[in-house]
Amino acid sequence: MERPKTKSVRATGTSMRVLTAIAEHGGGVSIAELVDRLELAKSTVYKHLITLEEHGLVVNHEDGYRLGLQCLEFGGMARQYDGVYDVAKSEVHKLAEETGELANLMFEERGIGVYVYTARGEQAITFDIHLGRRVYLHTTALGKALLASLSDERVDEIVDRHGLPARTDETITTRSDLFEELDQIREEGFAYNEEERLGGLGCVGTPLETGDRRNAAISIMTPISRLKPEEQRREYTETLHQTANVIEVNLAHGQ
Structure with a gap:
């Protein structure tokens, strides 16, 4: 029996877009670069970055945002x-x-x-x-x-x-x-x-x-x-x- 389709959570989708953009960049990426790439408001990108950082999924280095080691833990478990x-x-x-x-x-x-x-x-x-x-x-x-x-x-x-x-x-x-x-x-x-x-x-x-x-x-x-x-x-x-x-x-x- 198929599960009924449900609507995805837009905020979660946006966080995943931010996370993917950082991963694809390969190194430190600035908020301005993410704004240009994702075509989102700066305030929106910043809010999602703060949330992702709180959970260890991204870290803010001198050269910009990078993936956090929490991603490595999830990948290792997966x-x-x-x-x-x-x-x-x-x-x-x-x-x-x-x-x-x-x-x-x-x-x-x-x-x-x-x-x-x-x-x-x-x-x-x-x-x-x-x-x-x-x-x-x-x-x-x-x-x-x-x-x-x-x-x-x-x-x-x-x-x-x-x-x-x-x-x-x-x-x-x-x-x-x-x-x-x-x-x-x-x-x-x-x-x-x-x-x-x-x-x-x-x-x-x-x-x-x-x-x-x-x-x-x-x-x-x-x-x-x-x-x-x-x-x-x-x-x-x-x-x-x-x-x-x-x-x-x-x-x-x-x-």
Whole structure:
């Protein structure tokens, strides 16, 4: 039985807009910059900032407002609630050590991919994937692996909601191309990203069988030059498969 739809609270929505704008800015942001960006009255922005600051969600530094560490606590609690993060974290770390590359764990939430853990090997690229970073699923190997684990109906809903915006010339931008690639991923068990989000960047990912828990996937991220050789690609997929198998077994047996 569906819950009856209720109206959202406008004030809460405005606070979330302020919080999101601070997060997207990346550093200290002034009230004037927030006013311009959000097109709200200065007094309105100030009131919401004061409230958010009282609850530790933002802090006022010399260079402007930044996210408060209370956000980190909430994020840490959110990624742990069903056990997937706790089980996968150590294996993703081992994956990075074994390959020497950047290894990642992503969850799907509301049709968006969220990076929840990253580990760096000895030869890992310098790439800023901060925890909680959100990306369109069709632009990454992790995201496409997640989409492949969903029904076609659910994928259609996600595309209807978020579209298929291009990030590079290689990004998939049509439903037909997306579904064709998802069929291939389902058959092979692996998704690839060849400069579809950033030039020079390659990635191979695979979905995790998590039972009734949230949707998750893991990946190895590397310069595209290291993903091109067939032998290297095969080595990455085999290692990724082994890691996924260990995680899935541990999840199935409640480890």
